Structures are given as structure tokens and as C-alpha cells.
Amino acid sequence: MTSTETIEALRAELAALLGERGVSTDPKTRERASVDEATMSPILSEQLPLGLADLVAHPANAEEIAAVVAAATRHRVPVTARGKGTGNYGQGIPLRGGLVLDTTRARAVVEVGDGVITAEAGASMALLERTAAASGQQLWMYPSTAQSTVGGFLSGGSSGTGTIAHGSNWEGFVVALDVALPGPEPVLAHVEGEDARTFVHTYGTAGVIARATVRLEPAQDWRAVYASFPTFEEALGAVRTLRALDPLPRLVSADRAAVAERLPADPAIPAGRASLRAIIDAVALEEASSLISAAGGVVEDVREGTQQTIKVSTLSYNHPIWWLKKNSPGREYFHVEVGGEALIDRIHEVEAVYPGGMLHIEAGHRFPIGMLTAEYTGAADVYAGYAKLVELGVRVHSPHQFYVDHGVEELLALKQRTDPDGLLNPGHLGVPELAVTLPAQAKI
Numbered sequence: 001m002t003s004t005e006t007i008e009a010l011r012a013e014l015a016a017l018l019g020e021r022g023v024s025t026d027p028k029t030r031e032r033a034s035v036d037e038a039t040m041s042p043i044l045s046e047q048l049p050l051g052l053a054d055l056v057a058h059p060a061n062a063e064e065i066a067a068v069v070a071a072a073t074r075h076r077v078p079v080t081a082r083g084k085g086t087g088n089y090g091q092g093i094p095l096r097g098g099l100v101l102d103t104t105r106a107r108a109v110v111e112v113g114d115g116v117i118t119a120e121a122g123a124s125m126a127l128l129e130r131t132a133a134a135s136g137q138q139l140w141m142y143p144s145t146a147q148s149t150v151g152g153f154l155s156g157g158s159s160g161t162g163t164i165a166h167g168s169n170w171e172g173f174v175v176a177l178d179v180a181l182p183g184p185e186p187v188l189a190h191v192e193g194e195d196a197r198t199f200v201h202t203y204g205t206a207g208v209i210a211r212a213t214v215r216l217e218p219a220q221d222w223r224a225v226y227a228s229f230p231t232f233e234e235a236l237g238a239v240r241t242l243r244a245l246d247p248l249p250r251l252v253s254a255d256r257a258a259v260a261e262r263l264p265a266d267p268a269i270p271a272g273r274a275s276l277r278a279i280i281d282a283v284a285l286e287e288a289s290s291l292i293s294a295a296g297g298v299v300e301d302v303r304e305g306t307q308q309t310i311k312v313s314t315l316s317y318n319h320p321i322w323w324l325k326k327n328s329p330g331r332e333y334f335h336v337e338v339g340g341e342a343l344i345d346r347i348h349e350v351e352a353v354y355p356g357g358m359l360h361i362e363a364g365h366r367f368p369i370g371m372l373t374a375e376y377t378g379a380a381d382v383y384a385g386y387a388k389l390v391e392l393g394v395r396v397h398s399p400h401q402f403y404v405d406h407g408v409e410e411l412l413a414l415k416q417r418t419d420p421d422g423l424l425n426p427g428h429l430g431v432p433e434l435a436v437t438l439p440a441q442a443k444i
């Protein structure tokens with residue numbers, strides 16, 4: 001707990017730095033800044049509120065981000081960075097209170113080069129994609145939460161549209177970062193390559209990303225393809241064949257009819273049929289149509305333009321489960337992140353792990369990944385399913401805990417250098433019981 005006097009002293013200093021509108025202690029603003037999409041997990045929801053910010057700062061550029069981190073350090077106040085707050089593990093919740101540093105006003109695109117784009121932390125991934133398109137290029141990847149920030153996606157996300165070709169966001173996507181580090185004076189550490197990668201997916205516990213340079217590639221002529229199938233099993237067959245297309249698809253997602261019916265109404269997602277949505281290079285469109293027919297499906301629609309491909313992206317990854325929850329009043333659903341060929345090869349056994357289980361699937365990079373959802377009957381039932389899934393050869397990641405659980409040892413070593421006093425997003429670095437009980441090779 002930080003004393004009221006300390007918070008007031010920091011508020012006054014931040015107001016001098018950012019202007020009165022650049023810092024807030026308003027209770028509603030603090031509450032809004034203290035929860036993210038952790039509400040997707042009934043297990044996390046039961047624990048809310050898990051923390052409350054004492055104040056919220058809104059720096060407008062990278063230098064101000066560094067100045068805010070320095071001011072908080074001088075007052076020894078914890079700092080939790082925040083983008084759009086779409087993280088669904090509660091990773092953006094300020095567990096120990098303190099300052100929430102909202103980056104969404106620092107949203108300038110700094111430069112577009114050949115194969116790279118540099119932007120401030122609060123720029124949205126959709127803005128980066130549109131800016132890249134204007135120069136004949138495209139992002140390597142962006143998440144289904146296309147409005148989320150580049151700083152938030154690199155710190156809290158992992159994959160999305162483009163992952164089939166490029167893997168996760170820690171696999172070469174980041175070229176360089178300017179990272180605000182705790183210290184009495186503003187510090188923007190410039191890190192590149194491997195040194196930059198170590199900050200990815202660390203929930204802002206080792207530094208606050210102020211500016212990021214990420215990879216672009218030459219733009220492709222994408223088509224948004226909607227297909228439907230009599231059964232989900234047939235759609236799964238198409239997921240497998242489509243992911244081998246040349247050029248690779250940018251995205252292939254599929255759902256059972258019962259999940260697809262909860263998506264926003266669209267004539268290309270007909271009721272009672274399994275739905276497949278994909279982003280396919282125009283040169284592979286004919287072959288994709290043949291593969292869809294061969295698997296027993298029909299192409300419902302093919303749409304052109306960046307808006308249309310981004311729309312298909314926003315129906316991928318966690319989104320079908322998000323819509324299922326939103327559009328199923330009176331029912332509570334949970335999901336588990338799963339991966340591996342077993343998702344297709346052993347679909348009935350996989351879904352049977354939870355009564356009424358339904359899989360949302362993505363084609364993935366090395367293997368398919370997905371979200372296995374079912375009605376929530378209690379945390380113990382959810383956890384009991386993990387071991388059964390692992391036995392089936394399924395990789396499991398639990399979205400029901402808020403600890404960093406990727407590259408933890410490397411992060412601890414980094415943090416010793418960058419944040420020895422533990423001021424950055426405290427409480428999110430521990431050894432979660434669930435990560436220990438799951439063998440490393442069973443994790444996604």
C-alpha cells in the first residue's frame with residue numbers, strides 16, 4: 001500500500017509534467033484502468049476485484065512514458081502499463097495498486113521503412129496494418145483484437161492473423177524496442193534483436209515498451225473466405241488441407257454450428273452449419289475452393305479489401321468464445337487454450353473431456369491451436385480436465401491465472417538488471433502451481 005501523501009505528491013508531479021488532464025485520481029477512471037478481459041475466465045472473475053490503481057497517467061509520447069516511469073520510481077510507486085485492456089489473463093490488473101500508465105495517447109506511427117514499421121506503444125495494430133498497406137506492405141501478424149496496442153500485443157499477446165507463416169510474436173516479429181526502465185531519471189533503453197525479444201510477452205514486468213519496431217513484408221492480395229459445412233468434423237478436414245496451401249493462408253478458423261450461431265449475424269455464416277473463415281491469397285483462391293468442396297463444404301462468400309480481412313480476423317482466436325459468452329444469457333462458459341494435431345485426430349475424445357465441450361480451432365503455425373469451451377461447473381472441474389487433455393496428446397495453456405508463464409527464468413534474469421526493486425507490474429511474476437503441474441512439452 002502506498003500512502004495517500006505519496007500518491008498526492010506523485011499526482012502533482014505528473015500534473016506538472018503532463019498537464020492536469022494527463023493524470024487522474026477519479027474513482028471511475030481508476031476502476032476502469034484496473035480490470036481487463038480477465039472476465040472471460042469465470043475462475044478469475046470470481047476473484048475480482050484483484051487490485052485498484054491509485055492513479056492513472058496518460059503520457060502522449062515515448063519520452064513522456066519514460067518521464068512517468070522515472071517519476072513513479074522516485075516516489076517508489078508501482079507501475080502497471082496498460083494498452084487497450086484486452087488482455088484476458090488479468091495480466092494488466094494492478095495487483096498492488098499504484099500507478100496505471102495508460103499508453104493509448106502515445107499512438108504516433110513514427111516511420112515506415114522497407115520491411116519495418118516503428119510506432120509508439122499506444123498505436124493500434126489495426127493502424128499499423130493500414131499504414132503498412134499504404135506503403136504496399138503488411139504486418140507479419142496482428143491479434144484478433146486488432147484495436148489493441150502494439151505495446152500491449154507485444155507484452156501481453158502472442159499470435160493471431162499471420163501466425164500460420166510467422167509463429168508467435170517472440171519468433172522474430174520484433175526488430176527493436178525503446179523501453180522505459182525504472183530509475184530516478186527518464187531512461188529509454190534501445191534494444192534490438194534477441195535483446196528486444198526478451199521483453200516480449202512479459203506483461204510489462206521488466207520494462208515499459210515506449211516505442212516498437214516490428215516486421216512488415218510485401219503486401220499480398222488477400223481474400224476473406226467464408227465457407228460452411230454440414231458437420232464440424234468436415235470443417236476440421238478443411239482446416240488441415242487449407243493450412244498447407246501455397247502461399248500459406250493468413251488465417252484459417254473454424255467453429256461448430258452451436259458456436260458459429262453466437263457470432264454477429266452474417267449471411268455467410270448460415271445457421272445450423274459449421275463455419276470456416278479464412279484469409280487466402282487470391283492466387284490460391286481456386287485451389288482453396290476445391291479443398292473446401294473436397295472436404296464437404298461450400299464457399300458462402302469471398303470478400304475483398306483490408307476492412308474485410310480485418311473483419312475475418314476479429315472473428316478468430318478468443319473472439320468466438322467471447323461472443324458465445326456474450327450471446328448466451330444465463331449460461332456461464334469457460335475455455336482452455338489447447339494445441340496439437342490431436343485436436344483434429346481425436347476431436348471427439350478432446351471435446352468429451354468436458355461435458356458439452358466444443359472446440360474453436362485455428363490452423364496455427366507448427367500445429368493447430370484452439371479454445372476448448374464448455375459450461376462452467378467449478379474451478380476443480382476445469383483443472384481436472386488438464387491432465388486428461390495432456391493424456392490425449394493435447395498441449396494445454398491455462399487462461400485462468402495472471403502470472404507470466406513463458407520464459408520465466410530468462411525474465412527473472414532480465415528483471416534483476418532492469419527492475420531490481422520490483423516496481424513494474426508487481427504480483428504477476430511467480431511460479432504458478434498450474435505451470436508446475438503441466439510438463440513443459442505439454443504447454444502450447
Ligand SMILES: Cc1cc2nc3c(=O)[nH]c(=O)nc-3n(C[C@H](O)[C@H](O)[C@H](O)COP(=O)(O)OP(=O)(O)OC[C@H]3O[C@@H](n4cnc5c(N)ncnc54)[C@H](O)[C@@H]3O)c2cc1C
Pocket residue numbers: 036037040080081082083084085086087088091092093103121142143144145147148149150151152153154155156157158159160161202203204205207208209210316317318319322425
Ligand atoms: C476476445 C479476445 C480476443 C483476443 N485475441 C487475441 C489474439 O488473437 N491474439 C493474442 O495474442 N491475444 C489475443 N487476446 C488477448 C489480448 O487481446 C492481447 O494480449 C492484446 O494484444 C493485448 O493488447 P492491449 O493493448 O489490450 O494490452 P493490455 O491488455 O492493456 O495489456 C496486456 C499486458 O501487457 C502489459 N502492457 C501493456 N502495454 C504495455 C507496454 N507499452 N509496455 C509493457 N507492458 C505493457 C500490461 O501490463 C498487461 O500485462 C484476445 C483477448 C480477447 C478478450
